[in-house]
Amino acid sequence: MSVETVVDRYLDGRITVLIGDLTDQRVDAIVNAANASLLGGGGVDGAIHRRGGPAILETCRAIRATRYPQGLPTGEAVITTAGELPARYVIHTVGPIYGQHRGDEPRLLANCYRRSIEVAREHALTTIAFPAISTGVYGYPASEAASVVSRTLSQWLATDDSFTEVRLVFFNRSHAETFVAAAAFGATDESA
Template sequence: MAMEIFVWKGDITSIQTDAVVNAANSSLAGGGGVDGAIHRVGGPKIMEESRILKIKKYPNGLPTGQCVLTSGGQLPAKYVIHAVGPVWKGGDYQEASLLETCYKNVLQLSSDRAFESIAVPSISTGIYAYPKELAAPIAIQTVLDHKDQFPRKLIFVCFDQETKDLYEKILNQSGVNFKEGISSL
């Protein structure tokens, strides 16, 4: 069974899936944007689990492109996949490769855990300043390259209408059937 792809504009902390992806920083300590919102809404359990992971496994920080799993705390999602995307430095520092690796690792972890549904933000396009028009094709192509594995449902959660329109345009150009919104989850 192939993956179903959804595009939704909304608050990633409100969506009920097996996992939500957090656009995390390497310290796993919460921050701004999606990262701050997930930690704030998810509550202290996520922060405590992240702190323990950092101390025990990643004392120098989670490397860019990698991801780790915590519980969902008080979120509707059961788990949080904390993924560290690249900071945009102009495009000459392997940002595209690192972003692709980040999405691949999220999908691999989802497959390893047999997650049926995950919600994914536009990683690195907020505070890390990766241009949306360059990041979205990488996200979409990486997902399409792995669409025959878990998760069964992937929701691209867009913060604003501009990002949602961009994802829909690229998916349409790719000839991909996708669903708007999340009512059919």
């Protein structure tokens, strides 16, 4: 198990920002920043598939064959087994590629978080851990993403008390600190 460092907590401790390995999180569900194919890839997606084993890929193939033959749409989310991961489930969501959605990137990124939480709630899950969706190879500026993510989570948690902990897991300190500096927890306007 990797060492984790809590950087900050928000909304009465319901949101935790930490530095660690997403694949080590012992929560009900971790969120995969997947690609539309759901068949694995690089970064977070590849790490989850490698550590979780073949059961995740098998379930993803079944979802593609039955529900999303053209691939999972950006902003949508689906749930699978977590295989050999310490989490119980993996929720897969496809983030927006920055600059490819005609200015709709904030809404699509917010949908990734909203839909992931909705899917978790549909399965009576109470703890969830997110990576920084779209901020890697998809190029979403981390400070812009932090504003969208913090507002979206604030809106959701203001009306839903079923989640006991939402973790935002960053691989390194500089990414976590960028997020904390730009976060707008408590802001609940509809611009996200």
